[in-house]
Amino acid sequence: AAPKRQYTIGFSQCTNGDAWRQAMLAGMQKELSFHPEVRFRMKDARYSSALQQQQIREFLREGIDLLIVSANETEPVTPIVEEAYNRGIPVVILDRRTTSKLYTAYVGGNNLEVGQTAARYAAGLLGGRGQVLEVLGAPGSSPAIDRHRGFAQALAEYPGMQLVARVNSNWERPSVLTQLPAVLRQHPEVDLIFAHNDRLALGAYQVCKQLGRERQVRIVGVDGLPGPHGGIQLVQDGIINSTLLYSPGGEEAIRTAMRILQHQPFEKENPLSTMVIDSTNVLTMKLQTEKLSSQQQDIRRQQRLLQQQRATYASQQTVLYVLAAA
Numbered sequence: 114a115a116p117k118r119q120y121t122i123g124f125s126q127c128t129n130g131d132a133w134r135q136a137m138l139a140g141m142q143k144e145l146s147f148h149p150e151v152r153f154r155m156k157d158a159r160y161s162s163a164l165q166q167q168q169i170r171e172f173l174r175e176g177i178d179l180l181i182v183s184a185n186e187t188e189p190v191t192p193i194v195e196e197a198y199n200r201g202i203p204v205v206i207l208d209r210r211t212t213s214k215l216y217t218a219y220v221g222g223n224n225l226e227v228g229q230t231a232a233r234y235a236a237g238l239l240g241g242r243g244q245v246l247e248v249l250g251a252p253g254s255s256p257a258i259d260r261h262r263g264f265a266q267a268l269a270e271y272p273g274m275q276l277v278a279r280v281n282s283n284w285e286r287p288s289v290l291t292q293l294p295a296v297l298r299q300h301p302e303v304d305l306i307f308a309h310n311d312r313l314a315l316g317a318y319q320v321c322k323q324l325g326r327e328r329q330v331r332i333v334g335v336d337g338l339p340g341p342h343g344g345i346q347l348v349q350d351g352i353i354n355s356t357l358l359y360s361p362g363g364e365e366a367i368r369t370a371m372r373i374l375q376h377q378p379f380e381k382e383n384p385l386s387t388m389v390i391d392s393t394n395v396l397t398m399k400l401q402t403e404k405l406s407s408q409q410q411d412i413r414r415q416q417r418l419l420q421q422q423r424a425t426y427a428s429q430q431t432v433l434y435v436l437a438a439a
């Protein structure tokens with residue numbers, strides 16, 4: 114067969130410091146294992162938009178055939194992503210958007226819908242009446258902006274539901290632990306907290322517990338990761354009431370990138386769907402994700418076996434060649 118063209122994919126990741134991002138990377142690596150001809154480079158911006166700009170600039174200098182980017186904040190990262198696009202480098206936006214239309218494809222959840230679904234679920238849970246507090250993701254990042262917009266819009270459809278307070282965060286649990294106690298004390302009637310991810314939701318639970326209010330306040334998170342510390346387990350353990358599934362989309366991002374590189378048809382918008390995970394379906398979700406992960410391990414085992422067989426075959430070829438030459 115004709116040798117496949119070598120491609121270099123550069124992945125500019127806003128942070129690689131949490132289980133959700135690591136699941137994203139694992140998904141990418143799984144899909145990349147079917148494309149050994151691809152060179153894959155990741156740069157971790159560690160939540161710094163300035164570092165992310167610099168790292169994308171480095172990618173442009175080093176030379177890449179396609180850029181995948183999860184933008185730490187929309188505004189500051191937009192110009193450099195536009196520059197890449199304008200230089201003719203295809204751009205796949207993954208999960209966190211820029212403010213620009215200049216990109217080749219988007220892969221990720223619809224965060225407006227995540228917020229709306231959370232609001233409708235909250236209203237259902239509280240019978241249309243209650244006080245709600247929102248813990249937002251980092252200001253300036255597109256999922257925080259869109260989750261809030263969707264949540265506030267949909268909540269406004271219920272006259273008995275009030276959004277009484279908002280707490281900002283940097284997406285990580287410690288920021289909730291410092292900010293939430295005072296706000297929660299000011300609002301003794303809060304019935305429900307919508308937290309923009311499950312790490313923040315766990316922090317909110319810990320604060321409620323400190324204040325002796327964990328029975329009174331229901332908590333809704335986002336992500337729904339499998340595994341011992343993921344959102345699915347938090348729901349199963351009754352620590353949070355529910356979570357909105359938000360898939361990391363690593364596999365889908367690589368699949369879209371490969372279609373673009375190989376000039377195959379692709380969609381510009383590739384939305385990943387969301388759903389509520391609560392006590393009614395958490396066991397099903399848990400069993401299914403466990404099954405999926407054991408199947409993925411099987412795939413990895415088979416790939417290793419295949420590699421070993423290829424190596425054995427290659428060395429046998431060498432022996433045959435040496436014998437024939439003798």
Ligand code: FRU
Pocket residue numbers: 128131133134208209256284309310311335336359
């Ligand atoms: C992971 C994360 C998720 C969240 C997503 C939003 O880094 O904080 O918890 O859903 O990013 O971009």
